[in-house]
Amino acid sequence: MNEELIQSLLDALRTVIDPELGHNIVDLGLVYEAHVENGRAAILLTTTVPGCPATDFIRQGVEARAAEVPGIAAVEVTMTWEPPWSPERMTDAAKSELGVAW
Amino acid sequence: MFSSTISRWTMLHFAAATALFLVAQVAMAAGAAYPVLPLSAPATLAVVHLLTVGWITLLMLGALHQFVPVITAQTGVAGISALVSLIAILAGLAGMEAGFLSLAGQLPLSVILALPLGGTLVLAGVIAGVIPLAKMLWQTRPLPFAARFVAVGLAFLFATIAAGLVMGLAFARPDWISWPEAFSRGLQLHLMAGLLGWFMLTAMGVSYRLLTMFTLAPEERGPLGTAVLGLSAGGLAATWLLSIAAAAGAPVAPALIAATASATVLGVALYFVDMVRLYRARRRNKLELNTGMARAALVAFALGVLLAVWMLVSGNDALVGPLAYLFVFGWLSGLGLSQLYKIVPFLTWLERYGSVLGKQPVPRVQDLVDEERDEPWFILYFGGVAAGTVFGLMGWQHLWRIAIISHLVASLLIARALWIARRGTTSQARPGRPVSGTPAAPPSLLAPNLVSSE
Numbered sequence: 001m002n003e004e005l006i007q008s009l010l011d012a013l014r015t016v017i018d019p020e021l022g023h024n025i026v027d028l029g030l031v032y033e034a035h036v037e038n039g040r041a042a043i044l045l046t047t048t049v050p051g052c053p054a055t056d057f058i059r060q061g062v063e064a065r066a067a068e069v070p071g072i073a074a075v076e077v078t079m080t081w082e083p084p085w086s087p088e089r090m091t092d093a094a095k096s097e098l099g100v101a102w
Numbered sequence: 103m104f105s106s107t108i109s110r111w112t113m114l115h116f117a118a119a120t121a122l123f124l125v126a127q128v129a130m131a132a133g134a135a136y137p138v139l140p141l142s143a144p145a146t147l148a149v150v151h152l153l154t155v156g157w158i159t160l161l162m163l164g165a166l167h168q169f170v171p172v173i174t175a176q177t178g179v180a181g182i183s184a185l186v187s188l189i190a191i192l193a194g195l196a197g198m199e200a201g202f203l204s205l206a207g208q209l210p211l212s213v214i215l216a217l218p219l220g221g222t223l224v225l226a227g228v229i230a231g232v233i234p235l236a237k238m239l240w241q242t243r244p245l246p247f248a249a250r251f252v253a254v255g256l257a258f259l260f261a262t263i264a265a266g267l268v269m270g271l272a273f274a275r276p277d278w279i280s281w282p283e284a285f286s287r288g289l290q291l292h293l294m295a296g297l298l299g300w301f302m303l304t305a306m307g308v309s310y311r312l313l314t315m316f317t318l319a320p321e322e323r324g325p326l327g328t329a330v331l332g333l334s335a336g337g338l339a340a341t342w343l344l345s346i347a348a349a350a351g352a353p354v355a356p357a358l359i360a361a362t363a364s365a366t367v368l369g370v371a372l373y374f375v376d377m378v379r380l381y382r383a384r385r386r387n388k389l390e391l392n393t394g395m396a397r398a399a400l401v402a403f404a405l406g407v408l409l410a411v412w413m414l415v416s417g418n419d420a421l422v423g424p425l426a427y428l429f430v431f432g433w434l435s436g437l438g439l440s441q442l443y444k445i446v447p448f449l450t451w452l453e454r455y456g457s458v459l460g461k462q463p464v465p466r467v468q469d470l471v472d473e474e475r476d477e478p479w480f481i482l483y484f485g486g487v488a489a490g491t492v493f494g495l496m497g498w499q500h501l502w503r504i505a506i507i508s509h510l511v512a513s514l515l516i517a518r519a520l521w522i523a524r525r526g527t528t529s530q531a532r533p534g535r536p537v538s539g540t541p542a543a544p545p546s547l548l549a550p551n552l553v554s555s556e
């Protein structure tokens with residue numbers, strides 16, 4: 001049940017893109033953690049570089065999108081840059097779409 | 103709420119800088135300055151400062167207002183002081199231009215006072231702009247790698263203006279500052295601080311940050327990066343300080359200056375090695391137009407360094423004009439135009455789509471430009487500069503002017519592409535992912551128009 005909710009949360013977050021790379025934040029590996037407990041979602045999020053000018057917008061986009069998921073009543077997004085993001089975190093599909101060498 | 107991470111006045115810096123870049127190229131193409139007139143002609147000085155103060159300094163300050171927060175990973179960007187800075191620098195530049203034109207005999211000689219006055223205003227503007235940047239850098243000690251280049255570069259900016267002001271005063275008030283002295287010593291210090299200290303070091307730092315970010319290359323540059331920084335920035339600072347000491351009459355062994363200058367050259371040579379390493383280690387296989395074209399700027403820089411070393415060794419001063427041309431148009435302006443091609447759409451995207459991200463489908467940053475349409479203009483630009491350099495070295499002045507016209511046209515077309523990106527008339531929807539809903543209002547071209555978000 002909870003697994004399903006987390007899955008639909010992640011699916012919803014796939015509509016949020018990193019504008020520079022032009023790919024969704026889930027498959028880029030920018031969502032470090034996502035938990036749901038009693039309708040409260042806790043999301044640990046990073047950006048490709050610290051101080052990225054899009055940080056506020058990505059965070060707000062995640063908040064807005066997550067709040068729309070049926071079964072989620074409250075959303076808490078925490079930003080972190082520890083550990084720093086690296087391209088290894090991308091899914092294989094994202095890597096091949098972006099032409100990221102491995 | 104304004105996003106705390108978007109620099110509100112950066113785009114206005116870019117617009118003013120680009121306009122002055124075009125004006126300067128028109129003046130050169132029209133034969134109103136170098137290469138038709140001599141390098142030291144007052145009209146050439148007027149055009150040189152349109153390029154150095156108007157184009158490259160404003161471009162760099164505008165970019166730093168946006169990217170020092172990124173480089174230092176600090177939130178919060180310069181507010182109104184960035185606008186005050188821009189206005190003061192533009193007003194000061196206008197004064198300097200009037201002063202140079204009076205030297206050229208195109209304005210009454212009494213207007214010459216506008217040269218040091220304008221220079222003072224430029225200084226005030228630079229101080230207003232640099233204070234917030236310096237604060238951010240200060241709070242981030244120990245500074246990240248790329249920011250160290252920028253910090254040294256900013257220090258050299260003040261050194262440049264100080265030397266310029268002394269010379270400007272000597273022009274306007276020869277009774278205050280004795281004339282031949284101020285020039286023979288001042289010009290060398292002014293050029294070294296401006297072209298190498300401020301422009302070259304800052305461009306090196308910014309290129310490290312932007313190119314690792316846009317190509318997904320490792321940001322950590324290791325011992326090689328440390329050597330580049332220490333030798334180039336340390337060597338240049340030492341060379342500059344020793345040159346001042348020598349000018350002031352201190353007994354400085356010429357061999358010592360030769361050693362620190364050689365260290366600087368070695369540092370820059372290692373920078374090229376590191377840039378090749380950076381591009382090789384990138385994770386993004388397919389380069390975008392901005393990172394692809396940055397390679398042409400790097401090649402221009404490398405050729406410029408070779409030419410400079412050859413000139414120093416052979417003592418052939420006649421090369422200085424074509425060399426400065428290659429350095430300013432190939433390296434600095436080439437890097438600037440190619441990175442504007444990424445930064446302008448990026449900032450436009452943030453203003454226009456940032457607040458609807460997650461609420462409606464949005465285009466990617468790349469969708470705001472058309473790389474296929476614009477690639478030929480970049481090729482024309484760099485091709486024009488390459489041809490211009492060759493013609494300049496051969497002394498073929500008329501062909502050189504034709505080459506200048508070709509990169510003027512290319513710059514105009516690139517500026518047009520940036521304008522289109524800004525106005526959003528290019529295809530905005532990603533194939534297979536149309537933008538639905540009411541499109542957000544296009545941002546005004548120049549003024550900040552940051553969408554509010556509750």
Ligand code: HEM
Nearest residue numbers: 141142150154159217221224263266267269270285289296
């Ligand atoms: C970023 C800032 C600046 C840069 C990169 C810069 C660069 C240059 C360059 C390349 C030249 C040599 C031009 C030639 O010989 O054709 C020059 C000359 C000169 N600059 Fe600047 N400049 C800057 C700011 C200033 C300022 C603020 C002043 C103040 C008035 C100034 C005053 C002068 C003067 C008087 C000369 C002529 C010296 C002579 O011919 O003996 N410059 N500058």
